[in-house]
Amino acid sequence: MSVTHPRSTSHVLVIGAASIDTKGRARQPIQHGTSTPGTIRISVGGVGRNIAENLARLGQRVVLLSAVGNDGSGRRILQQAAECGIDVSHVLVDAEQRTASYLAVLDETGNLVLSIDDMGINRKLLTPAFIQRHRALIREARMVVLDANLSPSALRTLFRLIHKYQVPACADPTTATLAPRLRPYLADLTLVTPNAAEAEALCGVAVTDRESALVAAQKLVGLGVQIAIVTLGATGLVYATSQESGHVPAIECEIVDLTGAGDALTATVVFGLLNGLPVAEAVRLGTAAATLTLQCRDTVCPDLSLERLYDRLVI
Secondary structure: OOOOOOOOOOOEEEEOOOEEEEEEEEOOOOOOOOOOOEEEEEEEEOHHHHHHHHHHHOOOOEEEEOEEEOOHHHHHHHHHHHHHOOEOOOOEEEOOOOOEEEEEEEOOOOOEEEEEEEOHHHHHHOOHHHHHHOHHHHHOOOEEEEEOOOOHHHHHHHHHHHHHHOOOEEEEOOOOOOHHHHHHHHHHOOEEOOEHHHHHHHHOOOOOOHHHHHHHHHHHHHOOOOEEEEEOHHHOEEEEOOOOEEEEOOOOOOOOOOOOHHHHHHHHHHHHHHOOOOHHHHHHHHHHHHHHHHOOOOOOOOOOOHHHHHHOOOO
8 A cells, every 4th residue: 555646746744743842861760859960952843843854854845834932942943944844934933822842851761751741832823723724735735744732623624624635644643642632533544653552542452562552553444544553662563554464573772762753653654655665665664764763862863864764674
């Protein structure tokens, strides 16, 4: 299965969060209630923005629909995105809102201990009216990629337009808390990429191992999704379509930072599908992208390229 679309010269439209990420990684076991030595890094992030940057670095024409505040953080996001080749001309800039932000604490092995996100700007500004104003971008897109930071009302409007214009759509469930917002629209999705907790929130199957993950992926396909990928961290991932299913093991590597690995996977699978790759190869290419991102301090690997992906490809 591959995604074919007549608008071969048009853009990929990414709709979702753009934020500033602050990530602290401990150098030793974290002791609660006191300070732990470590390193703190600030970078641009947001699921939608991350996916857009990965796609742009892979050579796709990308238009980003998001919102930022008229502040230093917002200007940094817009400048960095434009430098990567993302079209940010439709990003809403609002002086009365603060740019979204994400705070993560990682242990000494790079695993996430806790995180806090401040994404209120998306709920306030990425409204149904905002989506409607940009319906021409949806109509002409090769694919729409979205994250679940959009409000239920904005999602309702977006999927009505996706359905009306018959545009392929991919959704990143973002978190287990936000994932249920996508349940009404599974039949409109070409691709969905949940982790274990998000998959359970989407389809009700408790994912505890590779076998149950495959059950969840197949259930998502039964609910209308064309391609379902369930990520399992160190165990790799499973995927399913109506014709095939499989498991792709994780590539062993030293983990520097887990943040953004799932976004790299989603973006690269989208890239593969849009370029006519078989599902199995697109998924393996996505695994390679996630691995490169795990080894990178930045949320998006700055030297991501198709050549580097094929160097790391799981055969």
